[in-house]
Amino acid sequence: MFVQLLCTVLVIVNICDDVSAAGRPRHIVFIVADDLGWNDVGFHNPDMITPNIDKLATEGLILNHSYVQPLCSPSRSAFMSGYYPFKTGLQHLVIVNYQPVCLPLNITILPQKLKQLGYATHIIGKWHTGFCSWNCTPTYRGFDSFFGYYNAQEDYYTHTTLDYLDFRNNTSPEKTDNGTYSTYRFADEAIGIIERHDKTRPLFLYLPFQAVHAPIEVPEKYEAMYPNVKTEGRRKYCGMVSALDDAIGNITKALTSSGLMEDTLILFTADNGGWITEHGNNYPLRGGKVTVYEGGTRAVAFMHGSGLQKTGTVFDGMIHAVDWLPTLTAAAGGTPVTDRDGINLWPSLSSASPSPRTEVVYNYDSHPFPEEGHAAIRMGDYKLIDGYPGLYPGWYKPEQVTSDLNITHISDWANKYQLFNLKDDPSERNDLSSSQPDMVKKLAARLAWYEKQAVPPNFPETPDPKSNPALYGNVWSPGWC
Numbered sequence: 047m048f049v050q051l052l053c054t055v056l057v058i059v060n061i062c063d064d065v066s067a068a069g070r071p072r073h074i075v076f077i078v079a080d081d082l083g084w085n086d087v088g089f090h091n092p093d094m095i096t097p098n099i100d101k102l103a104t105e106g107l108i109l110n111h112s113y114v115q116p117l118c119s120p121s122r123s124a125f126m127s128g129y130y131p132f133k134t135g136l137q138h139l140v141i142v143n144y145q146p147v148c149l150p151l152n153i154t155i156l157p158q159k160l161k162q163l164g165y166a167t168h169i170i171g172k173w174h175t176g177f178c179s180w181n182c183t184p185t186y187r188g189f190d191s192f193f194g195y196y197n198a199q200e201d202y203y204t205h206t207t208l209d210y211l212d213f214r215n216n217t218s219p220e221k222t223d224n225g226t227y228s229t230y231r232f233a234d235e236a237i238g239i240i241e242r243h244d245k246t247r248p249l250f251l252y253l254p255f256q257a258v259h260a261p262i263e264v265p266e267k268y269e270a271m272y273p274n275v276k277t278e279g280r281r282k283y284c285g286m287v288s289a290l291d292d293a294i295g296n297i298t299k300a301l302t303s304s305g306l307m308e309d310t311l312i313l314f315t316a317d318n319g320g321w322i323t324e325h326g327n328n329y330p331l332r333g334g335k336v337t338v339y340e341g342g343t344r345a346v347a348f349m350h351g352s353g354l355q356k357t358g359t360v361f362d363g364m365i366h367a368v369d370w371l372p373t374l375t376a377a378a379g380g381t382p383v384t385d386r387d388g389i390n391l392w393p394s395l396s397s398a399s400p401s402p403r404t405e406v407v408y409n410y411d412s413h414p415f416p417e418e419g420h421a422a423i424r425m426g427d428y429k430l431i432d433g434y435p436g437l438y439p440g441w442y443k444p445e446q447v448t449s450d451l452n453i454t455h456i457s458d459w460a461n462k463y464q465l466f467n468l469k470d471d472p473s474e475r476n477d478l479s480s481s482q483p484d485m486v487k488k489l490a491a492r493l494a495w496y497e498k499q500a501v502p503p504n505f506p507e508t509p510d511p512k513s514n515p516a517l518y519g520n521v522w523s524p525g526w527c
């Protein structure tokens with residue numbers, strides 16, 4: 047009570063933003079939507095039916111310049127570690143099931159930080175940060191419990207990928223859920239964690255949903271919400287988004303009925319932009335997943351709840367995925383983390399004041415066969431793309447099916463720069479590289495400074511035969527690296 051009163055008085059000088067009204071660290075729920083496009087939520091596009099997401103976003107703080115990596119494992123590794131993927135070897139594509147690769151084990155990751163602060167730590171959903179050794183897996187890296195997938199692109203009902211089961215409850219294969227749509231299953235599991243949680247301890251719940259990654263699968267009732275969408279794939283995809291929204295509605299209801307909501311800080315973010323060929327949509331932003339254009343890297347994101355002093359507003363400052371480890375550690379009352387690429391933005395976010403971040407690196411990938419964007423940097427309002435920007439470079443409307451593969455000629459892009467002023471031109475339509483050569487030079491020099499700090503991509507091309515699930519009861523399993 048005393049702490050609460052003191053904080054009410056002191057909030058104005060920003061001293062008590064690291065404890066909740068209850069006087070212990072606040073609960074943190076970190077929700078990730080997979081491959082969700084910029085134009086795929088109601089608060090960006092009125093054709094989308096996402097009332098729960100919209101309510102949380104508009105009652106919270108909409109993060110309008112929140113960047114992620116162009117792809118899944120890189121973004122997740124950044125969320126967990128606070129390092130750019132080009133510092134951890136994860137900058138090329140994603141970790142593939144048969145590669146002996148994981149986020150380096152000498153890094154103390156987010157759940158370990160929060161566990162040190164007394165948090166109960168749980169992950170439900172998609173890990174995709176490496177699983178070849180038990181030491182790489184969530185319950186060996188700071189999570190008290192894990193329910194979900196080690197890898198990617200599972201079937202939503204059978205929970206298999208590349209022909210084998212990839213579903214775990216903690217360390218055990220989960221074989222009894224065949225037929226249950228993962229969005230339902232993950233929501234129920236999250237609700238169970240919330241209902242069983244001992245309220246005297248702070249809770250960290252990391253919820254990287256499978257939705258809305260391909261394959262395009264959804265229970266009929268959600269697809270039926272979009273009778274006006276003519277393209278079957280887009281109609282189902284929209285339904286998948288609404289199923290995710292329903293799950294988030296059910297989870298927030300559980301937080302409220304368990305008495306946790308008032309002390310809970312929610313962070314919601316996509317891991318990358320929508321995948322154009324799988325019906326995700328990023329209009330009016332350019333490109334999508336795998337590109338370093340804004341459509342691949344400017345995430346749908348918001349925060350809601352405990353600690354935010356100004357709500358119902360928009361945070362325009364720059365944020366990058368690497369910032370969440372230092373920022374959430376600070377929101378949890380931990381000592382400031384200063385040894386990462388990420389910056390602690392909690393003082394700015396909690397008071398909705400300008401972000402200290404002035405630049406972001408979208409990627410730097412020296413792999414000879416880039417399928418995603420090679421390299422790009424933003425400094426202030428300017429953005430420089432160095433070389434190949436990634437597959438599908440256009441501007442696509444929601445039901446537009448693209449055949450625009452012009453950009454596959456990777457060699458055409460070598461040593462070619464594109465320069466954009468994102469303040470005037472957020473959709474990257476006007477390449478200024480020939481009219482502003484000095485700006486190109488300035489950003490190229492900064493990018494070169496970052497490139498010197500890069501490690502080579504850790505991307506073994508040959509499948510490791512020891513990964514074969516047939517050796518482990520037909521389940522993707524750790525223990526071979």
Ligand SMILES: *[C@@H]1O[C@H](CO)[C@@H](O)[C@H](O)[C@H]1NC(C)=O
Pocket residue numbers: 150152153
């Ligand atoms: C982890 O180990 C790698 C390889 O030895 C090293 O380059 C890196 O600096 C280490 N990182 C940390 C955070 O200790």
Ligand SMILES: *[C@@H]1O[C@H](CO)[C@@H](O)[C@H](O)[C@H]1NC(C)=O
Pocket residue numbers: 215216
């Ligand atoms: C998961 O395993 C734990 C024991 O590790 C058990 O208590 C729990 O009931 C299991 N949950 C499910 C959904 O099977």
Ligand SMILES: *[C@@H]1O[C@H](CO)[C@@H](O)[C@H](O)[C@H]1NC(C)=O
Pocket residue numbers: 204206211224225
């Ligand atoms: C799941 O159930 C389907 C239909 O009954 C069956 O064909 C499939 O083999 C099952 N998959 C697994 C991984 O058990």
Ligand SMILES: *[C@@H]1O[C@H](CO)[C@@H](O)[C@H](O)[C@H]1NC(C)=O
Pocket residue numbers: 229230231233234289290292293296
């Ligand atoms: C949300 O809860 C309602 C009511 O219990 C249920 O019908 C619905 O299937 C749930 N949705 C999800 C995605 O879990």
Ligand SMILES: *[C@@H]1O[C@H](CO)[C@@H](O)[C@H](O)[C@H]1NC(C)=O
Pocket residue numbers: 440450452
């Ligand atoms: C792709 O190539 C076709 C044929 O050369 C051309 O008409 C079209 O404008 C190109 N699209 C882009 C985005 O360059």
Ligand SMILES: *[C@@H]1O[C@H](CO)[C@@H](O)[C@H](O)[C@H]1NC(C)=O
Pocket residue numbers: 108110360472
């Ligand atoms: C977010 O930024 C875009 C420009 O990229 C702007 O059009 C939009 O109004 C901003 N959104 C909000 C909610 O302020």
